[in-house]
Amino acid sequence: MLRRNLWKLILSFAIVLWAVFTTLPLKDRDFGQYIRSESSAKEADLAKLITRAEERVKAGRATSVYVGLKQIAFEEQIDLTQFFPHVRLESTLKNVNKRNEILLAHLSKEAKSPLQLGLDLKGGVAVTLEAPPKPAGQGNDYERQQQLSKAIEIIGNRINSMGVVEPIIRPVGDNRIEIQLPGLNVRENPDVIDSVKKPAQLAFRIVMENTSAMVEPPQSVPPGYEVLSIDEDDRQTGRSYTAYYLVKRIPEMTGNTVSSAQATVDQFGGYQVHLSFNPEGSDKFAAVTTENKGRMLGIVLDGKLYSAPRINDAITGGSAQITGHFTAREAEQLANVLNNPLDLPLEVKEQLEVGPSLAEDAISSGVKSSIIGAVLVAAFMITFYSTGGFVAVIMLAVNIIIIMGTMASLGATLTLPGLAGIVLTIGMAVDANILIFERMREEIAAGKSFVTSNQSGFLKALTTILDAHLVQLLICAVMIWLGTGPIKGFGVTLAIGVISTLFSVLITGHMLMDMLVESGWIKKITMRRMISDVHVDWVKYGKLSFIGGWIIVAIGLGVVIYKGDGIYGIDFAGGDMVTITFKDKIDTGKIREVATAAGIGEVNPTYVQALGGGQQQLKVETGYGKSDALFDALVKAYPNSGLVKGGKTQIGATIGSEIKWNAILSIGVSMLIILVYIAFRFEFGFGIGAMFSSLHDILMTIGLFVIFGHHFSAPMVAAILAIAGYSINETVVVFDRIREELKLNPTGSLREVVNNAISKVFARTIMTSTTTLLAAGSLYVFGGGVLKEISFMFLVGIVTSTFSAIFISSQVFYWWHKGERKHVEAHQDVAPKYEWTGSSRASE
Known part of the structure; x- marks a missing residue:
């Protein structure tokens, strides 16, 4: 027993130990x-x-x-x-x-602590960049807005390549861009902002013939040339000096012919930037190097000379190198700038330290609700599965440790929506344990020994667990692939949770149960039930349930269409931002309460302060045209706080139309993945049923979310995709039992098979849903702000997913095959195997 599980014991211990040390220290x-x-x-x-x-x-x-x-x-x-x-x-x-x-x-x-907190929990730095005024008579406002939108996209790509997770980038007014970066100290990393705003105008310019580096600037400059310099290092003393070159003003070619740039290491161990040209650039570069053999070619970026290598021979390979005394970080930043050229020059107008966007009570309530959710799930498992429940709780602890360790090692930023994702993972993680324990219950009821029931229960639940979690992992991949900011961050957190759940349940949990059961430490597991088996004609009620479910979906979509852009929060729609000075500070949670009481809706208050000190100010984001009403309500509620209204400006959406369409595309791709995977693993009719039920759950959740007056923000999009993953988890449990029932009951009709399968998993489905409801419910009851909205969406999604697993997915599967078993059995995975059995004459 120990020898068989030794590798699991060593692996589990090593990974948990790694995760613990990876997250230390917990504070900066x-x-x-x-x-x-x-x-x-x-x-x-x-x-x-x-x-x-x-x-x-x-x-x-x-x-x-x-x-x-x-x-x-x-x-x-x-x-x-x-x-x-x-x-x-x-x-x-x-x-x-x-x-x-x-x-x-x-x-x-x-x-610093490896696990950094996001803007909502810890704050960060806000930098405002300004574009130069549009010259009179040149272009129009639409063209300037397009320039700003393109600049925001490029800046986002640059920041994401630096490993800054979940930044906020949005237009402010007509010619400004605001960037909020969590966990970044600009005082210690001033070059980050410089590399973000560089235009990246690359040029290849010839150095004047018969000249080389000069230690002093020349007294006279020939027409058509200018003096550019490079900071060189004295190899003996390590001190810097300046070398001057006479460089042609008109470039031989520009950087618009560069297809890609990458930081590489040269033969001497130094860093350089490798350029690859497109076909046009390759031809131009070959012509330039052919015509100027023996001369020096200056590589100039944004007016700064980086290197001036001598052309010894024609370069026809379609590539070049920018050399210089680069550090690894400088080379990577230069390559990043060249890969994302910015046409619009930008200047830093304001650098602010931003406080947490959530109040201290909101943060503490979020942490408290997460702890309560975990405790409720643990108590549920221990109540219904006694000793087995304790093992499941140990698995939860291992799961959380691995999640935190992996996030820390990846440099992921922990936000409150991310914390909600972890709590949801906790609820879903015990689903796998319940599947195993319920299978064990069936094996024990069939008269098998406790040891055998433990093994066979695990094996029978294994394919269900793997199928459900692999589909969830694929949906997480869609979030990471097509999402940005909070959507991508949420996808990363959920993906980590799915993988850690598989490891903690299938490796660590199975090892513990094996060792405890086979050693005799556990002789039985007391298993209680919430409800007994229910035997009804599920197919009979399927049609009515299907119609009723889609009527609710239609009503919800009607409300969505009626409200139009009114369903979007500030993240999607933009709004106003007002600056307020004060004598006495007001808690941001109280500001939200005042806004709610005044019917203003969503507000995002943050306290900011100029880098290096200065008076603290309050910046509040509201919907369009609502900032004045909010200020009046605050003055009325806190007359002695000395509130004075400052400037007001319009802010753009942090989620642009491209990201919005990416979110819709993410849902579409997720549906396709569900169809293909389930069709491949089960049968095409199962795939159709799974896709229908997932789409039903997503649309119903969106409709009910809007009907109850909530607004969409970036985390809500991620939550919708998470619901698609949870929906397929519930559906796979039902489908797996239908597939098994087809093999075990070769003479039964398809109606009998579907009804029997649902009856056998109904009680188990309610159990698994309850654990996730406990986790999400604690977030809703004890959390606040965005946590309450996410948890509301989770609660609705859990209920609709449970409903559709029973009444939608299996019914669609049944109707797809027209209620005929022979249509299903055409697929070899579900075809029954008939065997002859009998007694020999010798035994009679």
């Missing part, structure tokens, strides 16, 4: 204290430098210890790597300032 550490503890040489000298940096912060000469230390090292050319000899840097990198930059960035990252 003080940077000054952390680098003191990490120093392994000249600790006293480093302590003095840190003290000086802290004094700069107190005097207002630096915004943080990080910045103060960087300033001192730059001014005095101190190599900080001498205090950290155990931290290995590139051996070829001699520039002291770049070495310090890489070291400090590394230490800053290590000082």
Whole structure:
């Protein structure tokens, strides 16, 4: 027994241990204290430098210890790597300032908790970029809006490539773009904003013939040329100096011929950017290098000279390299900028520290509701499955640890919707345990021993669990593939949850049950039931249920059409943003309460402060035309808070039309995946039934969500796709039993098979739905804000999924085959196997 399960024991222990250590530390550490503890040489000298940096912060000469230390090292050319000899840097990198930059960035990252919180839980940084005014008589407002939309798309691609999860990027007014980045300290990473706003105008320009690098700028510049410079490193001293070149003003070719750029490592271990040209660019580059053999070709990006390699021979391979003394991060950022060229020049107008968008009570209630949900699910399992329930609870703990560890290792940002996704995963995770335990109950009732029932129960539930979770995983892949921001983040969280559930149940859980049962520690499991088996003619009631369900869907869709754009929240529709100064701070939760009481609807209040200090301000987002009413309501509710209204501007949607269509496409692709997978694993009629029921659940959930007055935001789209995954989970349980019943009952009609199968899984389906309802219900009762809306959608989705698994999917399957068993048996997976049995004459 132990030998058989030893590999599972070692693997489970190793993964849990990895997950625990990956999430540590749980909180960010003080940077000054952390680098003191990490120093392994000249600790006293480093302590003095840190003290000086802290004094700069107190005097207002630096915004943080990080910045103060960087300033001192730059001014005095101190190599900080001498205090950290155990931290290995590139051996070829001699520039002291770049070495310090890489070291400090590394230490800053290590000082932070691997699991970072999102804007809603922790806040972050908001940067406002402004485009230059549109020249008079050139273009129109529509063209400028198209330019801003394109710039937002490009900036989003750049930020996503940097690993910043769930940023907010939206237009503000007519010529500004606001970027909100969770968990990013711009004081310590100023180059991030620079790389985000770079236009990326790449040009290849010839250096003047018979000239080379000059240590002093030339006194005279020939017509048609200009002086550009490169910062070079002295290989002996590590200090920087400037080399000057006379470069042609008119380029030989531009960067619009570049098809891709990638940071690579050269033969000496340094970093460079490899360019690949499109066919037109390849021909042009070959002509330029052929005509200018022996001369130097300057590579200029946004007016800055990066390198000027000499052309030794014609380059006809369709590629080139930008060389220079790049760090790994600089090379990656340069490649990213070149891959996403920005035509519109942008300037930084405002940099703000943004507080959490949710109030402290909302955050604490979200955490509390998540804990309550987990406790309720655990109590349910222990109540109905006694010792087996305890094993399931252990699996939940393992599941959560693995989820957190994996999110930390991927650098994922934990938001409140993400937390809701984890709670939903908890509810769905115990579904797998219930499937196994209920199969064990059937085996025990059939007279099998406890040990045999444990093994056969697991094996009979295995295919159902795998099918359900694999389809969910495919839907998560759709979210990650087509989604952005919160949708993609939600998809990542759910995908991690699905994989960790499979591991914790099928590997760790099965190992524990095996060891406990076969060792004799557990001799039986007391299994209680919520309801007894129900035997009715389910097919008889299917038609009426089908009609009733789709009537509700039609009503909901009618309300959606009637309300039109009124169903969208600020994420989709945009709105107004008003800036308010104050004497006494008002909790953001109270602001939401005032808005609700005044009938204003959705509001998003956040407190902001300029980087480096200054007066804190309140920025509140509302629907269009509702900011004045909100301000008046706040003044009336808090007359002594000294509220003064400042500027007001319109903000665009954080979810543009392209993302909106991507969301619709995601649902369509998910339906196709469900059809194909179920048809492949079961039979085409099963696929049609699964697709119909999932579509029914999605449409009914959307309709009821709107009927009850809720508005769509980005997390709601992700929640809809999550419901599609849950719906197929419930449906697969029913389909798997129908397929089994077809094999076990070779003489029964298709109606009898469907009715018997549903009767056998009805009680189990109610049990599995209840655990998920407990998890989602706790979020709805004890949570607030976006958590309440997500949980409401989950609650509706769970009920509709349970309903459709019984009354829609199986009925569609039955009607698809016209109630004839022979149509189903044409598929080999469900065809019964007939065997002759009898006694021999010798035994008579």
